[in-house]
Amino acid sequence: MKLNKHNYELVMFDLLEGNLSQSDELRVMKQIEEDEFFFKEWKLFKSTILVADSDIVYSNKSALLKKENAIVLIYKPWMAVAAGVTLLAMVFVLWPSAAPSELADMPTNKPEEATPLVSLPAIDDLTQNEEVTTLLTDNTPNMKEQEPNNVGAKSSDESSKIRLEQVVHDAPASAEQEAIITPESSKTLIAGRQEIDNARKAVDERQLDKHYNDEHKKEEETPASQQIAKGDDVKLNIEMTPIPEAKLLEENSRNEAIASTENQTSKEKISAFVTNSPLERITSITLAVAAKARHPKVRLKPNFKRDSRPSLDIEFESDGYQAIASLQPFKK
């Protein structure tokens, strides 16, 4: 490789950059030393090598250093999407369902003001607190023959009409008091629930009427010899567990004791009779009365509502008369 005025810059550049082989370097260096012009040019070329200034240092290195046990936050695009979806879901879930005006109308949790939901009397309580007057009609004279030992039944035989007043005690508060405490919204709620109950009753009545009509048709279809004449014994096809004789005797003696307490008011009698009676007592008496009635209808209405104690309402209806008994097995 020979230096000349046309190529010396390129050759010197390659020499400076270390792009030449060792032999070429030696050869070029020899030519540079021999020629004054090339020597001056080479000197200028050498001055183009930049030297890093060691005084220029980055002073905030400590701020860039990380703790070696630091958690590395790794960002991924799908993380942003997931976070967005989660936030949206939370907004939908936690967003108040009521409008602000509705929220403002809602009662505050002041201690003197009971919240409507807690103090709201159950429909069942309201109906139970009402004085229920039932009339049991018994025109059949065969009650004695059916249950000769039943003194309570005897007494019912003797009087054509027995007025039963059922007052359920141990109610949390009277309906009137509750009505005073609760706001108008609770009244509307009660009315709504009563409507629902009435609708349910209507459905039950329709089903029972249908059942009664079916039974009546069967009776009409049966031969005249087999039809039940007026005054004859009526047998109901209601399944019930037979009551042990010992239990019946015990219950009869209790009924006698009740009947003998003439000093007690009728309300006290009924209260003692109904409240202290087990399920068998009520069903047996109900069925005994029903056995003597004409076209009897019996409705059993179990009530399992959240705000009230579970109870069983037994409704008996015959020829326009109605008797209602309510049983609360879990009541002390």
Next chain:
Amino acid sequence: MTTAEYNECVKNYSDGIFRFIVKNIRDEFEAENIVQNTFEKLWIRLDKVEMKTAKSYLFKIAYNNMIDVIRKNKKHTDIENARHVASELYEYDNLMEYVNKAVSQLPEKQRSAITLRDFEGHDYRSIGEITGMSESQVKVNIFRARKFIKEYVRKLEIMLF
């Protein structure tokens, strides 16, 4: 890359990046910001960068940041250059300062290529990766830069002697 390796990068390359930026934009405050941004980006992408490519990666980020800053301040830089060009020959009595002044007047690509080459010892391929140029373009740019500096220094020699 681990956290320990990241810290090693900070210790080994932060000065070089800072020097490279300062030489190119002559603004230490901006250079500090660029170094900080550069290492923040490395920290975010720590799991994707390997130690052996970390140096090129860091200089590439720094270079791109620097280009943004240069573009942003281009008008300002041009005015400053025009103001000082008349008196520059009499301000420097040290050859290195004069050369640095010549470097500052180089086109951006030539300046970046020659500073990366001389300050950090990058080869042509590495400079090409950082600046987005081919190896031959890098070589041409470095050659033009050296030629410019040589002529610049020649002017000083003429003035002095």
